[in-house]
Amino acid sequence: MLKLKPNCESCGSDLPPNSTGAMICSFECTFCNRCAEILLHNTCPNCGGGFEKRPIRPEARLKEHPASEEAVEIGIDQQKHLNFLRQYRGVPPERR
Numbered sequence: 001m002l003k004l005k006p007n008c009e010s011c012g013s014d015l016p017p018n019s020t021g022a023m024i025c026s027f028e029c030t031f032c033n034r035c036a037e038i039l040l041h042n043t044c045p046n047c048g049g050g051f052e053k054r055p056i057r058p059e060a061r062l063k064e065h066p067a068s069e070e071a072v073e074i075g076i077d078q079q080k081h082l083n084f085l086r087q088y089r090g091v092p093p094e095r096r
Contacts, residue, residue, distance in 0.1 A: 003028055004057060004067035009046075010035040012074040015054075017067040022054035030054065030072060043088050045081040050093025 004017045005028065013032045015022040023036035025044040036042060036051040044051065057065065088096050 001065060002055070002057070004054070005030040005070075005072050006068060007071050007074070008032040008035055009072050009074060010039060010076050017062055018056050018059070019054070020056070023051040024054045025049040025051055039076075040081065041085060042093065043081070043084050045076045045084060048084050048088055048096055050096070 002024070005015065007013065007015055008031050009029060010031055011034075015030060015032060021033040023031050023033055025047055026049050027044070027047050029044050029046045031040065031044075031051065040051075042050050057067070
């Protein structure tokens with residue numbers, strides 16, 4: 001089950017469980033739309049994978065299975081991310 005992390009790992013913006021602007025990679029690294037697309041170029045700085053829109057858990061199910069309230073550490077290692085971008089530039093996420 002997804003943790004539904006509460007914030008963007010890059011800029012810290014709030015991403016509540018019903019946010020339509022949350023993006024995740026296959027390891028559940030969580031970023032806002034803007035950071036995932038513009039800053040990170042659809043390349044996760046932690047694993048190199050691509051991003052997909054995070055699904056929204058129905059409100060009725062949140063009572064039984066709540067979203068995480070633990071804030072995620074904010075900050076991107078820019079040099080590490082540049083290395084990912086060099087390695088994966090032009091390679092679609094499904095081929096990384």
